[in-house]
Amino acid sequence: MPKSPRVDPDQLLELFSVSFGAYYGDFTAAAARENLTASQGKTLGELSRGPVAMRGLADTLACDASNITGIIDRLEKRGLVRREPSPGDRRVKNVVLTPEGEQAVEAIRAHMDTTRAGMDTLDAEERATLHALLKRVFTARCGES
């Protein structure tokens, strides 16, 4: 079953652009529902995988460390996040999600309506295929075997 022959990398890149634009819009809207900006939502999402040092957030979000200070300041002021001193290195501050922060992450994920509706058009096998292909394209270098 030849899905559609002749998809060159430029066409795929173009589709990435459109798809990610749609995802980003959906994400931004879901975050706005919680009175969070896209950057704040993205930061909380990273933290949902476990505590991260300020430096680590700056690396993941690909921005200057000084930027993170302000974002965490605002999230901390709202009680969604907490700075904790690192036991091993007193320079380092680990950022931890509070229960309220976890709730916010859940709420955002639950309200990604457009994206979820799109995913619902795939059956289980198609989801598995998409997952495998996307993973190869975007997480190759962090690659476990």
Next chain:
Amino acid sequence: MPKSPRVDPDQLLELFSVSFGAYYGDFTAAAARENLTASQGKTLGELSRGPVAMRGLADTLACDASNITGIIDRLEKRGLVRREPSPGDRRVKNVVLTPEGEQAVEAIRAHMDTTRAGMDTLDAEERATLHALLKRVFTARCGES
């Protein structure tokens, strides 16, 4: 060949988050190379598909129209873009990419190194499959037959 059984929507959503983060970082870096911010790059990318009214850009980029005014101001000042009156409606201004603007878009697309490297790990059939699946998830509602 069962790729990987049991990928539920939440896992796929999670992978979207990571993948789009990687894409966004790559895009931002490529845009920065041209002395453009991510928003400016995204705007130019939209315009590469043809002229768009200010209002249309605001809709596509999912932000307030007043925002677009500033972005286009800066792009126009740098000669990457031009405002043209719409023949049919004198309220509307169509934004057109200049040749310099087209060059900038090409340069950004050419320097999406991480993403291109990831795509190179796929063969032609896998690209076609990924294209078809992504398209179904994210462009269903604009759907031509």
Next chain:
DNA sequence: GACTCTTGCTTGACCATCTCAAGCATCCAC
């Protein structure tokens, strides 16, 4: 210990992005 080097975080300055409220010009319906 003292000296230096590096690293992690914060601060301040400066611009870009984003939203909202308000305003103006134009179109459209009546």
Next chain:
DNA sequence: GTGGATGCTTGAGATGGTCAAGCAAGAGTC
């Protein structure tokens, strides 16, 4: 032509982003 809707701009205020500078703390050397 009057009134209402629409397209764009402006200005205020908060957030996001970079850069340069600074402080605190680990790490290596003596």
